[in-house]
Amino acid sequence: MIRVELVKLLRGRRTWLYIALLCALPTLVAVLLASTGIAPPPGRGGPQAFLSAVLSNGQIYPAAALAMVLPIFLPITVAVVAGDSIAGEANTGTLRYLLVRPVSRTRLLVAKLVAVAAFVLLAVAAVTVTGYLVGVAAFGTGQTALDQPGTVTSLSGVRLTQAELALRLAGTIGYISLSMVAVGAIALLLSTFTDSALAAALGALAVIVTSAVLTPLDAAAAIAPYLPTFRWLAWVDFFRDPIFWRDIRRGTLLQLGYVAVCFGAAWANFTTCDVTS
Amino acid sequence: MIRTSGLTKRYGRTTAVESVALEVREGDRYGLLGPNGSGKSTLLRMLLGLVYPTRGRIELMGSPVPRRVADALPHIGALVEGPAGYPQLSGRANLALLDAAGPGGPRRGRRARIEQALERVGLDGIDRRPLRAYSMGMRQRLGLAGALLRTPRLLVLDEPTNGLDPLGIQEIRELLAGLNAAGATILLSSHLLAEVEQLCTRVGVMDDGRLVLQDELAALRTPTGRVVVHSPDADAAAALLDGRVEARDGSRLVVRHAEPSALNAQLVAAGVRVDELSRERRTLEQVVLERTGAGNDRVSR
Numbered sequence: 288m289i290r291v292e293l294v295k296l297l298r299g300r301r302t303w304l305y306i307a308l309l310c311a312l313p314t315l316v317a318v319l320l321a322s323t324g325i326a327p328p329p330g331r332g333g334p335q336a337f338l339s340a341v342l343s344n345g346q347i348y349p350a351a352a353l354a355m356v357l358p359i360f361l362p363i364t365v366a367v368v369a370g371d372s373i374a375g376e377a378n379t380g381t382l383r384y385l386l387v388r389p390v391s392r393t394r395l396l397v398a399k400l401v402a403v404a405a406f407v408l409l410a411v412a413a414v415t416v417t418g419y420l421v422g423v424a425a426f427g428t429g430q431t432a433l434d435q436p437g438t439v440t441s442l443s444g445v446r447l448t449q450a451e452l453a454l455r456l457a458g459t460i461g462y463i464s465l466s467m468v469a470v471g472a473i474a475l476l477l478s479t480f481t482d483s484a485l486a487a488a489l490g491a492l493a494v495i496v497t498s499a500v501l502t503p504l505d506a507a508a509a510i511a512p513y514l515p516t517f518r519w520l521a522w523v524d525f526f527r528d529p530i531f532w533r534d535i536r537r538g539t540l541l542q543l544g545y546v547a548v549c550f551g552a553a554w555a556n557f558t559t560c561d562v563t564s
Numbered sequence: 565m566i567r568t569s570g571l572t573k574r575y576g577r578t579t580a581v582e583s584v585a586l587e588v589r590e591g592d593r594y595g596l597l598g599p600n601g602s603g604k605s606t607l608l609r610m611l612l613g614l615v616y617p618t619r620g621r622i623e624l625m626g627s628p629v630p631r632r633v634a635d636a637l638p639h640i641g642a643l644v645e646g647p648a649g650y651p652q653l654s655g656r657a658n659l660a661l662l663d664a665a666g667p668g669g670p671r672r673g674r675r676a677r678i679e680q681a682l683e684r685v686g687l688d689g690i691d692r693r694p695l696r697a698y699s700m701g702m703r704q705r706l707g708l709a710g711a712l713l714r715t716p717r718l719l720v721l722d723e724p725t726n727g728l729d730p731l732g733i734q735e736i737r738e739l740l741a742g743l744n745a746a747g748a749t750i751l752l753s754s755h756l757l758a759e760v761e762q763l764c765t766r767v768g769v770m771d772d773g774r775l776v777l778q779d780e781l782a783a784l785r786t787p788t789g790r791v792v793v794h795s796p797d798a799d800a801a802a803a804l805l806d807g808r809v810e811a812r813d814g815s816r817l818v819v820r821h822a823e824p825s826a827l828n829a830q831l832v833a834a835g836v837r838v839d840e841l842s843r844e845r846r847t848l849e850q851v852v853l854e855r856t857g858a859g860n861d862r863v864s865r
Binding site: 288290291294295298299300379380381383384385386387388389390391559561562563 | 609612613614615616633634637638640642644645646647648649650651652653661662664665666667710
């Protein structure tokens with residue numbers, strides 16, 4: 288069943304449209320930066336800092352590209368794809384035919400989660416690769432830096448070799464992907480409650496927006512550490528030297544928790560509900 | 565094949581199916597009749613494990629449903645409330661995805677299975693058009709092809725001839741009769757009495773969630789003990805048979821009489837000319853209308 292879901296995902300024209308859109312944004316920003324040479328001033332910390340660094344070395348641009356799509360674009364596409372999982376099948380009526388094949392409800396749900404994870408990995412990898420290619424093409428590989436050619440400056444000011452950079456990028460891809468799979472799990476849960484893929488996707492986005500609004504609020508400080516978006520930016524710590532693991536670890540646990548709880552609830556609902564679509 | 569007892573489904577306060585004891589035997593061509601909203605679809609969905617019963621028991625090919633429904637489903641072909649597929653894919657691609665999902669058999673024989681199923685339903689000439697460009701009748705045929713992907717021992721078909729033209733209906737009827745002759749049991753639901761009358765050997769009638777009638781079609785249509793006579797000398801006939809005539813409409817008389825041949829002899833002997841004389845049989849329509857009320861789609865004040 289997992290294979291069938293992956294075929295459906297990869298053959299869907301929509302999948303590639305979303306990925307193309309995700310890659311278009313960092314490309315547009317790179318063109319603007321390269322043609323004007325105006326980067327945000329350094330020293331602000333956070334993801335903005337990558338944009339200051341890229342002018343001297345394009346190899347850091349994948350991190351900047353990920354930072355661009357992370358807050359809005361990426362969660363939207365993930366929520367739309369995951370919200371479609373069960374609700375979309377219910378809406379086309381194919382759900383009942385899958386279940387009488389028979390495909391067990393548990394297997395179907397697992398296959399859907401795997402397909403969502405595959406989409407997330409595909410999207411994040413595509414943005415990273417596009418970011419690298421566009422970054423190097425627009426800003427070069429830092430060969431002009433006289434002291435240590437080919438290296439990249441970390442956020443802490445220490446120089447990273449290309450191997451170090453690749454490892455840190457891999458960690459970033461993993462962390463962001465996990466955060467997005469958690470968004471997908473929320474949408475998947477809602478998708479088992481409705482026949483409308485749109486309702487499920489918007490519901491998941493409502494959760495993300497609510498979380499993003501509450502996170503900086505002092506009054507919500509008590510619950511903030513448990514909100515899904517609270518540690519979304521912890522991956523920035525991969526680009527400090529040494530890597531600051533504490534938030535990354537906590538964020539990973541938090542997102543794993545969301546995946547487990549939402550998938551468990553989705554399973555509990557889906558395996559006991561009447562399929563009347 | 566299928567046996568239910570006390571099968572009940574409630575959605576909140578409304579009762580969709582109430583204490584149904586359905587019995588479909590091996591080899592049956594069972595027609596489930598009933599007006600719209602009488603609970604036919606909910607009943608079929610419960611049989612297939614899509615909807616969970618509120619109360620009651622289901623035994624499907626020896627397996628209790630919904631607990632062990634997965635044991636029976638691989639031997640069942642189903643059409644549930646209209647065909648469905650992925651609109652952007654072609655008919656063949658849709659069948660291929662369906663075949664790949666669940667225990668469909670080895671991948672190697674997939675193309676052959678799909679071609680065979682398409683041929684059976686008269687779609688073997690379809691091109692690569694996406695499903696969304698299909699006519700209603702083509703979709704219905706494709707849905708049937710999906711149900712026939714693996715040679716099923718039981719076919720559960722909800723309104724199988726929906727959207728087909730008269731010729732298509734006849735084709736599907738012959739297809740189903742052929743499959744039944746080859747050993748498949750058929751349970752189909754319909755609100756078209758003629759369809760059931762022509763195809764089925766056994767009939768169940770649902771009304772307001774209850775199975776109000778379940779019997780052999782032949783038993784339902786036994787003669788009523790009356791004879792219908794058409795005669796140009798209707799007045800003379802009525803005078804002769806005085807007391808036995810139950811109804812008269814112009815030249816048509818309904819006579820209480822067990823022996824049509826004796827009645828004919830009596831009329832002819834008395835010089836009464838006879839155009840037509842036959843045993844009265846109730847039509848399935850009369851049987852059903854006697855037992856059911858109006859469907860749920862009529863909203864009267």
